Amino acid sequence: MRRKPGLLVPLEISILEASLILRSRGAAEFHGFLIAKEVKKQEAARRLTAHGTLYKALDRLEKAGLLESRWEDPGIAAQEHRPRRRLYQTTTAGEKALAQALASQPDGQPQLRPRRTNV
Amino acid sequence: MNTFLLRFALALVRSWTRLYTAGLAPTLRHARRAEIDCDLWEHEREAFDSGVRTRVAFDIFFRWLLGAPDDLAWRWASAGQLTIWRKTVPVILGGLTICVAGMAFAAMVIDNIQYMQESKHIIPGDVLMALSITLAATGFGFILIGFGIMKRVPGFASLLVVTGSVTVGILFFWLIAPLVAAVALSAYGLYKAGRIRKQRDVSVV
CATH class of the missing domain: 1.25.40 (Serine Threonine Protein Phosphatase 5, Tetratricopeptide repeat)
Structure with missing residues (x-):
């Protein structure tokens, strides 16, 4: 099934929303695993978004200009004895696209809604 | 066993990533492999910090399994300049790998759990034989x-x-x-x- 150009799918909306939540907490940039954890937390999902699905969505968002990415300074990664991270950041276009997507949702609620609650 | 499962899941995802990025443009290939390596490193650290290696192994396994079709779709979209042969063969073999590795993983886990619980293998011999063949x-x-x-x-x-x-x-x-x-x-x-x-x-x- 082909998607309409310019339309955000639910996962992309979740990624952009989670990135803004992280930014409000002081993390302006995020890497794949971090955003997967944040999306899982916000949606109260059982498991993290699949590798292929997540990185394909990040790739799509970046190509659409809604995210931008850079590779972390190798010195920092070496200092912490871990591989380099690819750090993403939501662009102004990304914020606008998210606002539009949320406004066009039937219930029009600009908040992440848990799919499941742990009661 | 816990560490073995974790190592198996990590190796599986790494091998899979190398498989579906094989033959792509170097920048694209290196970027995707490095990104997945980084993701797996975070998983591994979480597993050793929290001590719940089996759960993390299953998390990794399911993240791989559920995302594999998207990996293949991404490869197909990214491999625009490749010949049909190089576009198709890894995709078909990738599908086969999913089935075989999935079966092997499930069989190993089930048989091991049952063996630990009852000190005997409960999977019928002919099923194990079919799996082996x-x-x-x-x-x-x-x-x-x-x-x-x-x-x-x-x-x-x-x-x-x-x-x-x-x-x-x-x-x-x-x-x-x-x-x-x-x-x-x-x-x-x-x-x-x-x-x-x-x-x-x-x-x-």
């Missing part, structure tokens, strides 16, 4: 295809030979000599692939 056929198939395409795509071919050899080696552990020969040949293929890739990267730059 499937795995053996796939292993030998990978080796044969790997040797067949060793000259054309040495990197990918080596990966196939190693995967096939390990599968066959696990099933028929007494076949040490062919296993060592296959691994040696694969090492040569990887070395050759590395040289070809280096030349290609230099020409791209």
Whole structure:
């Protein structure tokens, strides 16, 4: 099934929303695993978004200009004895696209809604 | 067992990533592999910090399994300049790998859990036999295809030979000599692939 150009799918909306939540907490940039954890937390999902699905969505968002990415300074990664991270950041276009997507949702609620609650 | 499962899941995702990015443009290939390596490192750290290695192993396994179709779709979309042969073969083999590795993983886990609980294997012998035959056929198939395409795509071919050899080696552990020969040949293929890739990267730059 082909998607309409310019339309955000639910996962992309979740990624952009989670990135803004992280930014409000002081993390302006995020890497794949971090955003997967944040999306899982916000949606109260059982498991993290699949590798292929997540990185394909990040790739799509970046190509659409809604995210931008850079590779972390190798010195920092070496200092912490871990591989380099690819750090993403939501662009102004990304914020606008998210606002539009949320406004066009039937219930029009600009908040992440848990799919499941742990009661 | 916990660490073994975790290592297995990590190796599975790493091998899979190398498989579906094989033959793509160097920048694209290196970026995706590095990103997945980083993601797996975070998983591994979480597993060792929290001590819940089995759960993390399953998380990794399911993230891989559920995302594999998207990986293949991404490869298809990214491999615009590749020939149909190089676009198609890894995709078909990728599908086969999902089935075989998934079956092997499930069988190992189920059999092991049941063995721990009741000190006996509960999976029927004929099912295990069918699984072994499937795995053996796939292993030998990978080796044969790997040797067949060793000259054309040495990197990918080596990966196939190693995967096939390990599968066959696990099933028929007494076949040490062919296993060592296959691994040696694969090492040569990887070395050759590395040289070809280096030349290609230099020409791209």
